[in-house]
Amino acid sequence: MDRIRERTRPAPSGAGFLLPACTVLLMAPLSFALAQVAAPSAYLQKLDTDRSGNVSLAEYQHWMGYAFERMDRDGDGVLAPHELPGGRGRPITRADHQATLAAAFARQDADRNGTLDAAELAAPPR
Secondary structure (H helix, E strand, C coil): CHHHHHHHCCCCCHHHHHHHHHHHHHHHHHHHHHHCCCCHHHHHHHHCCCCCCCEEHHHHHHHHCHHHHHHCCCCCCEECHHHCHHHCCCCEEHHHHHHHHHHHHHHHCCCCCCEECHHHHHCCCC
């Protein structure tokens, strides 16, 4: 009986589904990346491609953007509904995704210096 009720529930609306889809796009790479390193300093080294000791917005967007690139199967720079988890939702452009990452970066930048250090990278998402 529960299985029948589950099938009859209405599909999520585009707006209601967009936030979980964006969360998946943002958190999946972070969770995967953190699982691959033992310490925040090792995670910093993976993201810090210019070896400055901090992660810039560009480095953060490059690292965190790989989920978008993998999901964009046709390579057109837009995640169409059929490319999103669950196959529904509003299309997400690369620019929209980059803006979402920039907002997440700004929230993590606790000292507001425009870069993330190992402690800021290891902090829970804000």
